Amino acid sequence: MKHTISVLVENKFGVLARVSGLFSGRGFNIESLAVAPTLDPSTSRMTIITRGSDAIIEQITKQLHKLIDVIKVVDHTKEEHVEREIALAKVNAEPSNRAEILRMTEIFRGKIVDVSSKTYTLEVTGTGSKIDAFLEMLKPLGILEIARSGKVAMTRGRKSLG
Amino acid sequence: MEFTGAQIFVKSLLELKAKTIFGYPGGVVLPLYDELFKNPELRHILVRHEQGAVHMADGYARATGDVGVALVTSGPGATNAVTGIATAYMDSVPIVVFTGQVPTALIGNDAFQEADIIGITRPCVKHSYLVRNVKDLARTIAEAFYIASTGKPGPVVVDLPKDVITTSCEYHFPTKVSIRSYSPTRVGHPRQIAKLADILCEAKNPVLYVGGGAIASGASEELAKLATITKTPVTETLMGLGSFPSDHELNLGMLGMHGTYRANMAITDADLIVALGARFDDRVTGKLDEFAPNATIAQIDIDPTAISKNVKCHLPVVGNLKENLSKLNDIIAKRTIDWDKKGAPWLATIAKWKAENALKYSQKKESIKPQFVLEIINEITGGDAIYTTEVGQNQMWAAQYLKLNEPRTFLTSGGLGTMGFGFPAAIGAQAAFPDKVVIGIAGDGSIQMNMQEMTTAVQSRLPVIIVILNNGFLGMVRQWQELFYDGRYAYSCMEAQPDFVKLAEAHGALGFRVTKPAEVKPTIEKAIKARRPTLIDCVVDREENVYPMVPAGAPINKMLLA
Ligand SMILES: Cc1ncc(C[n+]2csc(CCOP(=O)(O)OP(=O)(O)O)c2C)c(N)n1
Numbered sequence: 001m002k003h004t005i006s007v008l009v010e011n012k013f014g015v016l017a018r019v020s021g022l023f024s025g026r027g028f029n030i031e032s033l034a035v036a037p038t039l040d041p042s043t044s045r046m047t048i049i050t051r052g053s054d055a056i057i058e059q060i061t062k063q064l065h066k067l068i069d070v071i072k073v074v075d076h077t078k079e080e081h082v083e084r085e086i087a088l089a090k091v092n093a094e095p096s097n098r099a100e101i102l103r104m105t106e107i108f109r110g111k112i113v114d115v116s117s118k119t120y121t122l123e124v125t126g127t128g129s130k131i132d133a134f135l136e137m138l139k140p141l142g143i144l145e146i147a148r149s150g151k152v153a154m155t156r157g158r159k160s161l162g
Numbered sequence: 163m164e165f166t167g168a169q170i171f172v173k174s175l176l177e178l179k180a181k182t183i184f185g186y187p188g189g190v191v192l193p194l195y196d197e198l199f200k201n202p203e204l205r206h207i208l209v210r211h212e213q214g215a216v217h218m219a220d221g222y223a224r225a226t227g228d229v230g231v232a233l234v235t236s237g238p239g240a241t242n243a244v245t246g247i248a249t250a251y252m253d254s255v256p257i258v259v260f261t262g263q264v265p266t267a268l269i270g271n272d273a274f275q276e277a278d279i280i281g282i283t284r285p286c287v288k289h290s291y292l293v294r295n296v297k298d299l300a301r302t303i304a305e306a307f308y309i310a311s312t313g314k315p316g317p318v319v320v321d322l323p324k325d326v327i328t329t330s331c332e333y334h335f336p337t338k339v340s341i342r343s344y345s346p347t348r349v350g351h352p353r354q355i356a357k358l359a360d361i362l363c364e365a366k367n368p369v370l371y372v373g374g375g376a377i378a379s380g381a382s383e384e385l386a387k388l389a390t391i392t393k394t395p396v397t398e399t400l401m402g403l404g405s406f407p408s409d410h411e412l413n414l415g416m417l418g419m420h421g422t423y424r425a426n427m428a429i430t431d432a433d434l435i436v437a438l439g440a441r442f443d444d445r446v447t448g449k450l451d452e453f454a455p456n457a458t459i460a461q462i463d464i465d466p467t468a469i470s471k472n473v474k475c476h477l478p479v480v481g482n483l484k485e486n487l488s489k490l491n492d493i494i495a496k497r498t499i500d501w502d503k504k505g506a507p508w509l510a511t512i513a514k515w516k517a518e519n520a521l522k523y524s525q526k527k528e529s530i531k532p533q534f535v536l537e538i539i540n541e542i543t544g545g546d547a548i549y550t551t552e553v554g555q556n557q558m559w560a561a562q563y564l565k566l567n568e569p570r571t572f573l574t575s576g577g578l579g580t581m582g583f584g585f586p587a588a589i590g591a592q593a594a595f596p597d598k599v600v601i602g603i604a605g606d607g608s609i610q611m612n613m614q615e616m617t618t619a620v621q622s623r624l625p626v627i628i629v630i631l632n633n634g635f636l637g638m639v640r641q642w643q644e645l646f647y648d649g650r651y652a653y654s655c656m657e658a659q660p661d662f663v664k665l666a667e668a669h670g671a672l673g674f675r676v677t678k679p680a681e682v683k684p685t686i687e688k689a690i691k692a693r694r695p696t697l698i699d700c701v702v703d704r705e706e707n708v709y710p711m712v713p714a715g716a717p718i719n720k721m722l723l724a
Contacts, residue, residue, distance in 0.1 A: 010343055018284060025285045062467040068289040068309060071343040
């Protein structure tokens, strides 16, 4: 089963390598990983999407905890949470399909963030499946390039990771 | 007042009560060596290969329980240390390894003798530091020792760029270390401990399955109390040997692939297995699906990842073994149970297994059986010695036959199974206890992996005794080839061998060769009297096998017995 895990870590040299090395070294699956500093610049927050049986997920969270630079680990899967991902897509913008691109972007509440004589660059945020759907719709129009951020997640309500 | 990084390095080590460093110099660590030269109260033992330095620090740590310290230079010095670090990691041994590094400005430029040792060792350290500013040095060293020795112990690497050890700053040694992201759990949940007491009181066929955690946490006394009061039999893993006296009537001996018949039968028939600082390694469990099919599994371990990793645990207690056993004993003491009566039928069954099959070998007049050598050693030392082993048959026979009275007297590479560990580890243990008898049990293959350290022992006047059980083969490999590869001995025969006696002498040590059973005892006695590094080349039966043996992947009650 798919799990979304948030990891609060020391914002130090080499921590990302320790976390990603743990996954590769122990054969754990990693679908996406996003990292950035938190409000407190001495810590970073990682969001990891992984898959595995309950026993494997238990090992993953315990092994993460065991890393000295890891402060906190939360598996969001069992609780109410929000997840978002951002994607940029560069598409062919021929005069003939510009209107269709604009329409799609509107439907998915996306934005056009860059325009050139031949291309549009679009931005869309949402759950993974929304982004999948958006890209699917754009495909026939000719996608030149995409960049996805990987998911970030947060528990609903007052509870916070710190 | 300001001090250089090198001065801070020495001051910090002295502050931490380090007494001995095992090391090897080189370009970027020369400033550290210059300070060591000026501070002889910190003893430096010059090794002959950096792998040896780390195994020595490891042997020192295993024998004392204190943090072992090694110092190596950058690049090849650091990469040579890797096997030693991985060995300590697998067996959770507290060591700190200082590696030299090129100056910070050159890191990443493929500078001369640069190696990314933090990257290379990442999967086999408990933690590591690259010190980038001399101001962080004292605190980093304090943290490294703290992390290495607390919680589940393990190796810590501290990488020291040359400019960091030559720059000066104010020196303040931290009075207290606190790391917000690291606070190992000490005491388990009281309700879990009470539950454990309950199920132990109800169990008919309980077994205490004891691993290296019992030694790391110093839990021998509590273990003995629990076992003797509740009349529960004890079986130990390779790493747990020494935690409970070998000769105790409740001791079943080692379990697993080369475990005793009664230990493996008892585990298989147990209705309760209490794992104490043990992690259900594959060499212990054999085929997982058929491991202890009727047992409730309880586990006390400091490491949450050890719980339910391989075998599902029904009752976990996370925390320090010594403290939690002591809590468990307090609860047990209040129970009014006739433990003798409760334990009698189970102990009778175990006694029957012992009668059916105990460890045995047949010593003939002419050739020496390896097991016989170990029994002679028992006779001579009465257990008052520190033993190390290499890897292979010598290790398994030592585990089966040596009589141990005390923890920290049987030092062996369990997790990684590193040939070449035993000899340097013996030197490290001897450095910690110069007056003790330290005996390294070796195979003729393994000893050749770090034989160069004989000169280290000679130079540092460390009177270790090496007993080679010389079968002319990579014996354990040959045994597998005999049993599972139709006797095709593919490259396991050491057709050419050094003359070990001459080799010892060439290093400046004593060397003896023993070929007849009657010579074994007087030669070992002579070696112990000599108080000099000594190598005894015991020529033993070439094709003796280690039994019992559980073939890889078989259930542990399906043993080959001869
Ligand atoms: C560094 C290393 N290389 C290879 C092995 C694989 N191995 C395990 S036991 C063994 C044979 C050991 O032979 P020897 O030291 O002569 O001991 P014996 O089994 O004969 O007692 C080998 C090669 C190992 N454990 N460690």
